Amino acid sequence: MATIEATPAAAPAAAGPRPRRSRAGGHPREWVWGYLMVLPLLAGLGVFYLWPIAQSVYFSFTEWGAFGGQRWVGTANYRDFLSDPELPKAAWNTLRYSLLVLLAVPLSVVLAALLNQVRDRHVALYRTLYFLPVVSMPAAVAMVWRWLYNGDYGLINYLLSLVGVDGPHWVSDERFTVYAMAVVGVWASLGYNMIIFSAGLKSIPRHYYEAAAIDGAGRVRQFFAVTLPLLSPSIFFVSVLSVIGGLQMFDTVLMMLGKSNPALAGSKTVAYLFYEDAFLDNRQGMASAVAVVLMAVLLLLTAVQFRLQKKWVHYE
Amino acid sequence: MIRRVSALLCAGLLVAGVAGCSSDSTPSGQDGKAAGPVTLTYGIWDANQQPAMQKIVDAFQVAHPDIRVSIQLTPSADYWTKLQTAAASGSAPDVFWMSSTRIGLYADQGQLLPLSDRPGFDSGKFAKALNDIYTLGGKQYGMPKDYDTIGLWYNKKLFDAAGVKYPDASWTWQDVIDASQKLTDPAKGVWGIASPSWTQENLYNTIHQAGGHVISADRKTSGLADPASVEGLRYALDFVTKYKTSPTAQQMTDTDPSQLFASGKVAMFTDGDWDTLTYKNAPGLVADVAPLPAGPKGRATVVNGLGNVIYAKTKHAAAAWEFVKFLGGREANEIQASTGTVIPAYEGLADTWVKSTPQFNLQIFVDELQNAVPYPVSKNTSAWSKDTQALLDKVWAGQQDLDSAAAQMAATMNAALAKE
Numbered sequence: 001m002a003t004i005e006a007t008p009a010a011a012p013a014a015a016g017p018r019p020r021r022s023r024a025g026g027h028p029r030e031w032v033w034g035y036l037m038v039l040p041l042l043a044g045l046g047v048f049y050l051w052p053i054a055q056s057v058y059f060s061f062t063e064w065g066a067f068g069g070q071r072w073v074g075t076a077n078y079r080d081f082l083s084d085p086e087l088p089k090a091a092w093n094t095l096r097y098s099l100l101v102l103l104a105v106p107l108s109v110v111l112a113a114l115l116n117q118v119r120d121r122h123v124a125l126y127r128t129l130y131f132l133p134v135v136s137m138p139a140a141v142a143m144v145w146r147w148l149y150n151g152d153y154g155l156i157n158y159l160l161s162l163v164g165v166d167g168p169h170w171v172s173d174e175r176f177t178v179y180a181m182a183v184v185g186v187w188a189s190l191g192y193n194m195i196i197f198s199a200g201l202k203s204i205p206r207h208y209y210e211a212a213a214i215d216g217a218g219r220v221r222q223f224f225a226v227t228l229p230l231l232s233p234s235i236f237f238v239s240v241l242s243v244i245g246g247l248q249m250f251d252t253v254l255m256m257l258g259k260s261n262p263a264l265a266g267s268k269t270v271a272y273l274f275y276e277d278a279f280l281d282n283r284q285g286m287a288s289a290v291a292v293v294l295m296a297v298l299l300l301l302t303a304v305q306f307r308l309q310k311k312w313v314h315y316e
Numbered sequence: 317m318i319r320r321v322s323a324l325l326c327a328g329l330l331v332a333g334v335a336g337c338s339s340d341s342t343p344s345g346q347d348g349k350a351a352g353p354v355t356l357t358y359g360i361w362d363a364n365q366q367p368a369m370q371k372i373v374d375a376f377q378v379a380h381p382d383i384r385v386s387i388q389l390t391p392s393a394d395y396w397t398k399l400q401t402a403a404a405s406g407s408a409p410d411v412f413w414m415s416s417t418r419i420g421l422y423a424d425q426g427q428l429l430p431l432s433d434r435p436g437f438d439s440g441k442f443a444k445a446l447n448d449i450y451t452l453g454g455k456q457y458g459m460p461k462d463y464d465t466i467g468l469w470y471n472k473k474l475f476d477a478a479g480v481k482y483p484d485a486s487w488t489w490q491d492v493i494d495a496s497q498k499l500t501d502p503a504k505g506v507w508g509i510a511s512p513s514w515t516q517e518n519l520y521n522t523i524h525q526a527g528g529h530v531i532s533a534d535r536k537t538s539g540l541a542d543p544a545s546v547e548g549l550r551y552a553l554d555f556v557t558k559y560k561t562s563p564t565a566q567q568m569t570d571t572d573p574s575q576l577f578a579s580g581k582v583a584m585f586t587d588g589d590w591d592t593l594t595y596k597n598a599p600g601l602v603a604d605v606a607p608l609p610a611g612p613k614g615r616a617t618v619v620n621g622l623g624n625v626i627y628a629k630t631k632h633a634a635a636a637w638e639f640v641k642f643l644g645g646r647e648a649n650e651i652q653a654s655t656g657t658v659i660p661a662y663e664g665l666a667d668t669w670v671k672s673t674p675q676f677n678l679q680i681f682v683d684e685l686q687n688a689v690p691y692p693v694s695k696n697t698s699a700w701s702k703d704t705q706a707l708l709d710k711v712w713a714g715q716q717d718l719d720s721a722a723a724q725m726a727a728t729m730n731a732a733l734a735k736e
Contacts, residue, residue, distance in 0.1 A: 066696075067404045067425050150570045152505075172569035259393060260513075262565045262713030265706060279397045280702065 053295070060288035070285065077289035086265075086273060093178055094269045098246030100182035104189045105239055111190065112197035113227060127198075131191035138188075142255030145184050146171055149256075171256055174266030181252045181267075189245070193238050200234030201227070232313045240305050247298055250275060270294055354632045355384040356639055359412030361395035364593045368657040372648045376639060383635045385411075396698070403427050403627070410630040411639055414458050414623045416449045420695035422625070423457045429626040430455040434637050439644075441663045445690070450623045458623025459644035460661035462652060464588045465684040466521055466617045467605040468492075469595065474499055474506060474583040483584070483606035485680075489525070489551055492584065492609050496561035499583040508561035509584040510573035511552045513712035515705065517587050520618045520692060523548035525611025530692035536733055540704065541726035548611065550718055553711065565712035577603075589681040590658055596673055607680045607687075619688035621661060700732035 060077055062070035081087065115126055133141060148155045149170035157167030170180040208226045217225060228235075250271035257264050268276075270290065278287035360369055366389055373385045388409055390398050396418060402408040403422075414422065422428050431437055432455050439447045442460040450458030468483050475482055478499045483491070496508030511518060520530055528545025531538060539545050555562035562568075563576065577585040578598035586608060595603050608617050624643045626636045642648055649662035656672035659681060670678045694700070704725045710716045 065425070066400065066421055067427055152567055152570060154570070169566035169570055172566040258569070260705065260709060261569045262709045262715065263569070265710065279401060282400060 056288045056291050058288075059285055060292045062285040062288075064282065064284040066282050073285065077286045078293070080286060081273075081289050081293065084273070086268060087270075089266065090268045090270050090273050093267060094247055094249065094271070096178050097182055097185065097249050097269065098243055100179070101185040101189065101246045101249075102239065102242055103182075104186040104193060105235060105242060107186065108190050108193035108238070109197055109228075109231065109235065112194045112201060113223060115194065115198060116201045127191075127194070130194055133188040134191040138251045139255050141184065141188060142252055145180075146256045149180055172261055172263050174263040177257060177263050177267040181249070181256065184252055184256065185246070185249065189242065193242075196234050196238055197231065200231045204230045229314045233315060236305070236309050236313045240302055243301055243305065244298055247271075247294065247301070353382050353384055354635045355386060356411060356630075356632055356636055357388050357409035358385050358639070359388045359390065359395075359399065359409035361390055361392040361413060362590070363389060363391075364590070365657050368652055368655045371651050371655065372643065375647055375651065376642045379642070380635075380638060383632075383638060385639060406629050408627045408629070410632055410636045411624060411626055411643075413461070414450070414625040416620055416691050416693045417697040417701065419450055419458060419623070419625075420452065420693065420697065423452045423455075424695060427628050428457040429628050429630070429633060429636075430457055431459060431626065431637070431640065432456040434641075436641060441646075442644075442661050443663070445619070446621050446623075446661050449621060449690075450625075458625045459640050461622040461624050461643065462658035462661050463619055463621035463685075464590055464659065465619050465681045465688055466517055466586055466588050466608055467680050467684065468608050469577060469585050469587050469591075469603055469605045471577065471580060471583045472602045472604060474580065478583075482604070483609070485607050487606070487609040489609055489611050493554075493559060493561075496555060496584060497559060500561040505581060507563050507576070507582050509555050510568060510576055510582040511555035511562040512568045512573050513565065513705070513708040514573075515701075515708070516618060516620065516691065518552050519549055519708065521586065521608055521616060522552045522611065524616035524618070524689050525608070525613060526551065527611075527613030531694060531729075531733075535694045535736075538700075538726040538729035538733065540729060541722045544613070546718060546722045549708075549711075549722065551611070553718060556712060557714065565709065565714070577601075589678065592656060592673055592676060592678065596656070596676070603676070605676055605678070605680060607684055615684075615687040616689055617684045617687055618691045619685065620691035623661075694733055695736045696732070699735070700729040703728045703732070 059070065061072060061074060063073045063077070064070050111130070115123060115130075118126060151157060151167065151169030151172065154167075154170070156170070160167040168176050170176050204227065208230070209222055212222045212226050248271050249269045253264075253267060253269055253272045254275065257267055261267075271294065274287050274290040274294070277283045277290060358369070358373065360366065366387065369387055373387060376385060377383065395413075399408055399412065408427070414428075419428075432439075432451075437456075439456060439459070443463075446460040446463060447456060450456050450460065468487075470483055472482065475495075478501070480495050480498050483495070492509065499508035500506065513519065523530060523540075523545045526544045526548035528542045528548050529539035530545070556564060563571075563573070563582070568576070573582065573585055574587060574591055574594060576582040577587070578595060578601055580601060595601060608615065624640050626633065626640055630636050644662075646662060646665075649660035649665050650668060652658055652660045653665045653668035654672055656669065659666055659669050666682045670682060672678075707716070707721045707725050707728075711718050711721045
């Protein structure tokens, strides 16, 4: 039986005794302490993220009654969801929305760079103004925008009428809803993005600019040659978050469009399908399947972004 | 670092401690008779009715100092969503509003406490039709709260300005069409009528006025593809697409038709008595209400009503029953009537309600009971009403023709009914 002699367990014995070493390379106590320190975080992660994820995966293979009680149905939910006639449109809307909201990234880079130039006394004011949407209730934001977008009495169409343009019904005509929602999405994410970008800008050492100036670079050249490359880690971070946020888009559809809207059928997102399954049709199993598929797509897209970052993100 | 960790531990203990305390504070168990005051939650969906409900709660608390009631208002758009999620997790309000569209599902799935088993149960003061809504398998689950019918609200100022006679009981569909054409004035931004794709306020009535039906008497098949039903739907749709005397579906989505009526942009609007307070309080609105017009097959209005029910998993069943018994009594119904909030379910109080708002001819809502047809429901109404509503919305938005949509609605509804 030659195979037995070749087992790994036999190998160290043949090589003679070795000094025992802990994984951290020092006293075992050190890594015990390390794990103890992160334990509260891991516990929270487990209770609030990992366990629900595991449950969702399990529930995605079940069917629910109106008030609970599950029955195992195998992959039926996934087959139903992937053959749902509403899915292609919803996936297309979600994709369009996510790409449109990515426009907020360059916009907030420019705004953050401009804000960096403003004298300190006014910075706080501008920051507050841009950050306000982030701390406002999404429902309140949606209601105000819904009013602004009103086809007959809205402020936007009133302003358009001043220049002779007859504005459409932005939130009740499905040709315009995705764009209307994207504008709100961009507007709402500017403040958050800018906070991250201004932190990134602050960490760029001044002497790079001084060196660039001595070499004869103007403001614009400095922005592209110094600011942008050194800000690329922040840009990468914000882009990843924006794509995740965009693919999860739901609240604006519900709040700004409402449930009885002729444009709703053409404006649904994948996350809205999840909401319909879970809370309107009480198909929690189906909803779990939607959530699992959405999570898989998100993981895939994020992985692709991490792979691509090597091509353009500069770490100092 | 150590300090931060211990602070975190303390916070954790604090949370655990609070949770521990709160779980000790409900020793009363199944019967609310135990020592100490109990607090009941009462789930409702209409902000207009909240003041009246609070008055009723106050009156109840005077008579029952050991029971507190806290009202939980959820906007109607989210009420059932929230309630069903809460019920599934065992945390629905102790007492809540119920409608005919959901009672089948909730009672069938054991979410409600049967009231007819309770000591002192008396439904003798309510019309049989209202008790029947909440009776399943010989047990009554809901205490009737109110009933509602639909009327033709009209703006007197706009009628006067256009020189059109006010609507009355003699009006037919043609009278409404003629009036809507005379009243429409695009230059002033005024429409003759608002005819949305809403069912209870609009389409379920016109379907019956044309001799059609939404659901068969045995609740097994859909009547939406019946030619008479389609005729009823077409009458309402024509205002939008043919005569163009109603705002479009898009316009009515952007601005709610009842808001358009309250602000004087729309001359006629069919709406229920529950919006009486909205129109009474609308600044500058001079309005009144007439009976719905007669269709080719005569007059018809759907009648619906709410009820108060007890959640099956309530921790305070006895206290909840005390409260529901009070809600079904004369005093509570008198408050609903005298505040002009809704037509109380309790017999003999309709008059008090009519007199509460003398500027409107509210008597028509009571009189319309003679022409009333029950609001169409089945055991699981929402299983088909959501899909049929989506199709109606499409038709109103001009994305699908009425005939194909009617066939599709009937097919969807029949499929859902077959599963019940």
